[in-house]
Amino acid sequence: MDTYDVVVLGGGSAGETVATTVARGGKSVAVVEQKLLGGECPYFACMPSKAMLHSAEIRHRIAGAPAHGAVSRPLSLDEGKLAYRAAAARRHEIADRLDDSAHARELRALGVALDEERLALTTLGPLDRRNLPRELLHH
Numbered sequence: 400m401d402t403y404d405v406v407v408l409g410g411g412s413a414g415e416t417v418a419t420t421v422a423r424g425g426k427s428v429a430v431v432e433q434k435l436l437g438g439e440c441p442y443f444a445c446m447p448s449k450a451m452l453h454s455a456e457i458r459h460r461i462a463g464a465p466a467h468g469a470v471s472r473p474l475s476l477d478e479g480k481l482a483y484r485a486a487a488a489r490r491h492e493i494a495d496r497l498d499d500s501a502h503a504r505e506l507r508a509l510g511v512a513l514d515e516e517r518l519a520l521t522t523l524g525p526l527d528r529r530n531l532p533r534e535l536l537h538h
């Protein structure tokens with residue numbers, strides 16, 4: 400049975416930073432993440448929201464191109480629904496198609512142990528060892 404100096408609960412930006420720092424410091428570390436390594440930022444928050452804002456900004460600039468003297472006539476733009484669909488598809492690409500394997504590879508390369516079963520810890524308050532993945536526990 401493996402034991403670790405540190406077990407990080409949640410593999411989001413904060414958890415990844417802690418795990419990486421601990422591993423680089425020479426301590427053994429495991430991460431318990433219930434959904435996607437990387438947390439909300441790359442898949443649902445920072446990256447996808449910036450992708451949508453970028454698409455909107457480009458569309459806005461194209462619409463304003465004649466007023467800025469960039470073109471002599473108005474450019475024809477897709478209707479909003481079609482453009483939104485294209486922007487959402489790009490957002491999905493930017494969000495790595497909700498694939499966290501690159502995050503997993505980077506952590507494993509540093510020797511960080513990952514909970515493959517994507518278990519969730521469900522206890523509030525002090526940790527109860529009965530809720531920890533078996534492979535993370537002492538006998």
Ligand SMILES: Cc1cc2nc3c(=O)[nH]c(=O)nc-3n(C[C@H](O)[C@H](O)[C@H](O)COP(=O)(O)OP(=O)(O)OC[C@H]3O[C@@H](n4cnc5c(N)ncnc54)[C@H](O)[C@@H]3O)c2cc1C
Pocket residue numbers: 408409410411412413414431432433434435436437438439440443444445446448518519520521
């Ligand atoms: C729309 C939007 C845009 C944003 N844009 C930016 C930006 O441009 N720049 C910026 O710096 N920040 C931005 N943020 C904020 C950023 O997303 C958060 O600050 C960051 O994700 C917080 O990281 P975290 O690790 O604390 O939490 P999270 O990313 O939420 O990670 C926590 C992880 O813990 C896991 N977890 C939770 N409970 C359990 C459990 N019981 N057992 C196992 N695992 C568990 C979750 O599945 C999750 O993966 C944005 C947020 C939003 C909503």
